[in-house]
Ligand SMILES: Nc1ncnc2c1ncn2[C@@H]1O[C@H](COP(=O)(O)OP(=O)(O)O)[C@@H](O)[C@H]1O
């Protein structure tokens with residue numbers, strides 16, 4: 001049991017939790033305490049120092065909105081945002097309850113009566129914004145992966161295609177999302193016209209911008225992974241006379257999976273960074289818009305709230321990366337490769 | 341034309357290089373009977389692998405051709421299975437699955453699932469590797485990997501087994517174990533084999549004939565030595581057998597006196 005827990009922690013990159021399990025199950029306590037101190041104690045001390053210096057220096061910077069918020073104020077703002085979220089959810093529930101009652105009463109009087117069901121149109125809370133951001137980034141990321149992996153495979157298998165696409169890839173790769181955004185916005189407005197759109201335009205714009213920036217790491221890593229397959233393995237597939245499809249599924253894909261996942265992980269990281277910028281400009285409801293709105297708002301709470309957003313963005317970015325790392329370790333046959 | 345089982349007929353090959361065509365082989369000519377064990381020996385870079393790759397169908401001869409069992413070789417195929425020097429097992433598959441990939445592709449139509457399983461296990465047993473069936477290549481030693489590579493090649497029931505320095509990367513002790521295993525298997529199955537080696541003892545111990553190649557470029561067959569030692573052969577008994585040592589000396593003199601590598605002098 002404990003080995004299984006430990007393996008789980010190690011495969012998810014939470015290996016610093018493993019010594020705790022060992023401490024509880026009681027193998028070699030002194031050594032485990034030492035490991036815990038090194039893996040957890042030192043980072044904690046560093047973190048405490050960071051908070052201390054943050055607190056010290058923040059109070060000395062005066063802006064038009066007051067001094068920069070320190071850790072305590074940020075904590076307060078974070079609580080405030082959670083309270084707001086809960087209040088909003090209560091309001092929403094109350095709204096649906098009233099509507100339910102009203103309509104039920106109407107129908108009881110006259111079963112033929114037409115009743116209206118409305119959606120609650122409350123303010124998007126901080127938690128809602130987080131979900132929107134996550135939803136948008138994954139949409140953009142998945143779209144990019146569906147495009148980049150097949151193209152990467154073709155590039156890796158065929159030198160001619162690769163030489164043809166290489167200049168394009170090299171030119172588009174370094175383009176900032178902010179440069180893409182106006183073009184994407186115009187194209188989306190022109191092309192995505194419908195009376196009852198399934199997605200908001202701002203969402204489509206942000207997601208496509210994320211896609212455009214997510215494409216490259218996956219594409220390049222897939223191409224390199226597929227291109228660097230051991231020549232002997234290709235010869236094996238020739239001797240076995242594997243069909244084109246069998247060669248792809250039995251040899252090419254498995255052998256390049258580790259590189260593909262390295263690319264995917266980089267892409268998701270890039271996508272998350274790009275998304276915040278895109279949301280700010282595209283006004284897609286999400287963390288980026290939240291930061292922008294608070295900035296425009298300019299109340300005494302704004303800086304604290306923006307700090308909360310900064311920390312949230314960082315933390316979610318970290319979780320996403322761990323998620324991809326775990327996945328990468330799961331699917332990688334090369335267990336000896338050190339994945340960090 | 342010829343009645344031999346495998347004939348390599350006037351095979352020449354030119355590789356295009358930036359400095360113009362490079363003629364690696366010039367009219368290599370060789371007839372091999374069914375069940376014969378042939379060693380190709382020669383200095384490194386002379387073109388041994390190229391000969392093997394042409395027989396395998398991985399390279400195409402510029403002129404001349406290879407005829408196996410009455411049919412001209414035009415593409416790679418499982419009836420000419422190859423054991424590569426660096427085992428070339430698929431690292432994400434277990435040993436069993438590596439052999440299974442070969443058996444499943446070659447015998448999809450002719451064997452049912454049960455028969456295929458038995459056939460895979462039989463081949464793993466031939467190379468004494470049933471215990472590692474569930475292990476991945478990264479979990480076993482170099483010698484074991486090479487055994488699995490041989491099992492995979494044998495499992496295709498090849499008409500000719502091609503081995504490119506199969507034991508070249510192994511330490512001496514492991515190498516002698518594998519040579520013994522190979523002799524056992526050969527006594528059982530009596531395959532037609534072409535093996536590349538640069539180990540003189542290995543060549544004399546295993547072969548019916550040793551084909552010595554001249555140095556490249558434009559390498560060709562230099563001399564052919566018939567090894568008329570009775571089988572089964574035992575390395576210990578042969579160590580001070582005069583005939584054995586005579587063969588050894590002949591190969592050495594070919595390699596180091598008459599065709600010594602110019603730049604290696
Ligand atoms: N695909 C190729 N393209 C160009 N030159 C090649 C190619 N394959 C082999 N050669 C050349 O042919 C010669 C023989 O190579 P090889 O058959 O690998 O030698 P050996 O196996 O005897 O060490 C070498 O000089 C090598 O550089």
Ligand SMILES: [Mg+2]
Pocket residue numbers: 388389390504
């Ligand atoms: Mg070679």
